[in-house]
Amino acid sequence: MKNVTLKDVAKKAGVSPSTVSRVVSDDSRISERTKKKVLEVMKELGYYPNSIARSLANNKTNTIGVIMPYGSEDIFMNPFFQESLRGISLVASKNCYDILISTSRKNEDEIDILKCLIKGKKVDGLILTRSNENDESIKYLRENKVPFVLIGSCLEYDDIPSVDNDNKKASYELTSLLIKKGRKNIAFIGGELHSVVIKNRFEGYKKALSDNNLEFNENYFISDKFLEESGYKLTGELLKLKNIPDAIIVSDDLMSLGAMKKIKEEKYRVPQDIMLASFNNSFLAKYANPSITSIDINSLELGKIACKKLFNILKNKKNENSKEIVEYKIIERESTKLI
Amino acid sequence: MKNVTLKDVAKKAGVSPSTVSRVVSDDSRISERTKKKVLEVMKELGYYPNSIARSLANNKTNTIGVIMPYGSEDIFMNPFFQESLRGISLVASKNCYDILISTSRKNEDEIDILKCLIKGKKVDGLILTRSNENDESIKYLRENKVPFVLIGSCLEYDDIPSVDNDNKKASYELTSLLIKKGRKNIAFIGGELHSVVIKNRFEGYKKALSDNNLEFNENYFISDKFLEESGYKLTGELLKLKNIPDAIIVSDDLMSLGAMKKIKEEKYRVPQDIMLASFNNSFLAKYANPSITSIDINSLELGKIACKKLFNILKNKKNENSKEIVEYKIIERESTKLI
DNA sequence: CTGTTAGCGCTTTCAA
DNA sequence: TTGAAAGCGCTAACAG
Numbered sequence: 001m002k003n004v005t006l007k008d009v010a011k012k013a014g015v016s017p018s019t020v021s022r023v024v025s026d027d028s029r030i031s032e033r034t035k036k037k038v039l040e041v042m043k044e045l046g047y048y049p050n051s052i053a054r055s056l057a058n059n060k061t062n063t064i065g066v067i068m069p070y071g072s073e074d075i076f077m078n079p080f081f082q083e084s085l086r087g088i089s090l091v092a093s094k095n096c097y098d099i100l101i102s103t104s105r106k107n108e109d110e111i112d113i114l115k116c117l118i119k120g121k122k123v124d125g126l127i128l129t130r131s132n133e134n135d136e137s138i139k140y141l142r143e144n145k146v147p148f149v150l151i152g153s154c155l156e157y158d159d160i161p162s163v164d165n166d167n168k169k170a171s172y173e174l175t176s177l178l179i180k181k182g183r184k185n186i187a188f189i190g191g192e193l194h195s196v197v198i199k200n201r202f203e204g205y206k207k208a209l210s211d212n213n214l215e216f217n218e219n220y221f222i223s224d225k226f227l228e229e230s231g232y233k234l235t236g237e238l239l240k241l242k243n244i245p246d247a248i249i250v251s252d253d254l255m256s257l258g259a260m261k262k263i264k265e266e267k268y269r270v271p272q273d274i275m276l277a278s279f280n281n282s283f284l285a286k287y288a289n290p291s292i293t294s295i296d297i298n299s300l301e302l303g304k305i306a307c308k309k310l311f312n313i314l315k316n317k318k319n320e321n322s323k324e325i326v327e328y329k330i331i332e333r334e335s336t337k338l339i
Numbered sequence: 340m341k342n343v344t345l346k347d348v349a350k351k352a353g354v355s356p357s358t359v360s361r362v363v364s365d366d367s368r369i370s371e372r373t374k375k376k377v378l379e380v381m382k383e384l385g386y387y388p389n390s391i392a393r394s395l396a397n398n399k400t401n402t403i404g405v406i407m408p409y410g411s412e413d414i415f416m417n418p419f420f421q422e423s424l425r426g427i428s429l430v431a432s433k434n435c436y437d438i439l440i441s442t443s444r445k446n447e448d449e450i451d452i453l454k455c456l457i458k459g460k461k462v463d464g465l466i467l468t469r470s471n472e473n474d475e476s477i478k479y480l481r482e483n484k485v486p487f488v489l490i491g492s493c494l495e496y497d498d499i500p501s502v503d504n505d506n507k508k509a510s511y512e513l514t515s516l517l518i519k520k521g522r523k524n525i526a527f528i529g530g531e532l533h534s535v536v537i538k539n540r541f542e543g544y545k546k547a548l549s550d551n552n553l554e555f556n557e558n559y560f561i562s563d564k565f566l567e568e569s570g571y572k573l574t575g576e577l578l579k580l581k582n583i584p585d586a587i588i589v590s591d592d593l594m595s596l597g598a599m600k601k602i603k604e605e606k607y608r609v610p611q612d613i614m615l616a617s618f619n620n621s622f623l624a625k626y627a628n629p630s631i632t633s634i635d636i637n638s639l640e641l642g643k644i645a646c647k648k649l650f651n652i653l654k655n656k657k658n659e660n661s662k663e664i665v666e667y668k669i670i671e672r673e674s675t676k677l678i
Numbered sequence: 679c680t681g682t683t684a685g686c687g688c689t690t691t692c693a694a
Numbered sequence: 695t696t697g698a699a700a701g702c703g704c705t706a707a708c709a710g
């Protein structure tokens with residue numbers, strides 16, 4: 001079962017390889033007659049172009065890479081990732097692109113994966129799904145003029161094509177909501193400390209406090225990984241304080257589920273004793289009991305726009321180095337509503 | 340910023356291209372001295388091998404394809420997919436393989452995507468995440484001796500490498516549980532009708548009924564897509580019957596959430612009026628209110644094993660055409676417990 | 679509109 | 695242990 005190559009088609013159709021190549025890539029300057037003929041032979045022989053060879057010849061893979069953050073096993077758990085990947089996938093497939101998911105290997109760091117993908121020419125461009133402070137990956141991609149889009153924000157450079165929510169504002173609004181409800185001891189549970197998204201959300205939280213003449217209590221800011229267990233553990237610490245909070249802002253739904261569990265275990269009531277508000281508005285927040293107030297960040301849209309942006313960069317070759325903002329929405333639910 | 344090629348390294352190191360190639364692929368028959376020298380130059384020049392060129396030369400991509408079922412936008416929503424992808428990803432990255440997710444494009448059917456991927460040599464092997472009756476994709480892959488593994492079961496052929504749960508038995512057990520609780524009017528809400536998994540679960544359900552001398556009521560078996568809305572809609576139909584069921588088995592958590600919503604809206608109580616039991620045990624089932632009894636199918640393990648199996652096939656070239664069974668577990672929760 | 683001719687960057691005999 | 699040379703299957707000037 002030898003592979004049918006372009007050459008075979010050419011021979012059988014009585015034309016040159018380049019003609020067949022032109023038919024394959026739908027080149028305009030080719031007569032309808034030969035085109036039809038070649039297409040027939042292609043079908044007859046069951047020919048499919050070898051995409052690897054094509055890629056090598058024209059330096060284009062029709063594949064975009066999506067980079068999982070380090071510790072990818074965890075992030076896969078997070079519905080945010082799933083949703084944005086879905087958005088990316090929707091746009092990619094519409095443009096006949098495939099998606100390559102590269103995950104970190106042990107003993108290698110993210111930057112090495114990037115290099116392999118980029119210098120190894122496995123992908124035409126990349127989408128990063130999150131950013132850290134002083135992100136080495138971003139620095140590398142920028143310096144090497146690699147086509148990429150960031151879902152998130154970059155603090156250091158102003159010319160990174162990216163799409164994000166206004167997380168600071170969202171957090172400010174969420175905190176203000178709790179303050180309006182009369183809460184004064186509001187804690188903040190963050191995810192990984194060096195991630196930009198946490199920084200922004202934390203800033204919004206602090207600003208809301210100070211704008212409302214509430215003092216920031218250092219004990220009320222703790223953080224760990226974006227995991228349910230982390231939420232559980234961190235909430236445990238908050239509840240051990242002499243002055244326990246009357247509201248908690250959690251920077252991710254998955255974590256807030258853990259928080260809720262701990263609060264219930266310790267026999268506090270949500271929202272009466274402790275209000276809970278969260279980010280990302282995955283279905284977790286909707287179906288929790290009580291349901292959890294959460295910021296809908298529109299992950300699907302983030303993914304879609306990121307992918308569209310990448311295609312613009314790839315196609316126009318103009319540097320689409322803009323920051324796009326996707327609207328968020330506060331979805332208020334039982335966890336902050338006193339009936 | 341020209342790309343550093345193998346040739347450049349060779350020149351600078353004063354050796355031939357083939358020598359560099361050997362160093363890259365860690366060939367044994369090469370002296371430590373030259374090896375060290377070449378490695379130095381590689382680092383100095385920041386050389387990374389062009390994986391496309393490699394693939395073309397040795398007919399190997401180090402990439403496995405994961406095929407999204409048709410209608411991929413939906414399936415992405417389902418935690419089952421996410422979990423098994425995570426399993427696949429874990430194993431793949433350990434073996435230095437990348438994952439290519441190919442999604443269906445409009446006006447093409449799945450089989451054409453397969454052909455592009457396979458004949459186009461974009462991947463070394465494939466993992467299918469579900470099977471249908473008379474599945475054309477499976478037929479094609481089998482006939483063309485493509486290395487692939489199925490997550491699920493195949494009814495037509497007995498030599499398909501696959502990994503699955505014993506869904507019939509699981510469903511039998513779940514139905515029996517409801518019967519033991521005294522329920523006699525048990526309905527079954529399925530997902531897509533032609534999927535093998537639904538067939539198996541439905542069979543288990545029917546067998547349990549007949550083994551317990553309960554008659555199968557045709558009105559009690561309805562199905563649609565694996566979506567929350569479908570669960571909602573179908574449950575609505577059940578609740579319109581003159582003789583409404585006192586228990587419902589739903590073939591997926593996401594659907595059961597929809598079912599639950601409808602039941603509550605119609606002012607029935609779970610579990611008192613209607614018991615609910617479901618499949619897949621995603622966190623949805625755990626956090627629903629009331630929490631939902633569900634079959635834990637261990638999606639993570641399904642993904643891991645599928646990927647391992649694929650690597651065995653790819654490496655040993657022996658036909659690993661076995662069916663592997665992953666254990667399931669009934670997780671009983673509030674939706675079937677009368678206190 | 680079509681054919682000829684070089685490669686794309688790497689691997690792999692084969693020979694040394 | 696190393697090098698020379700052919701070739702993986704396709705594209706892209708260039709020429710006609």
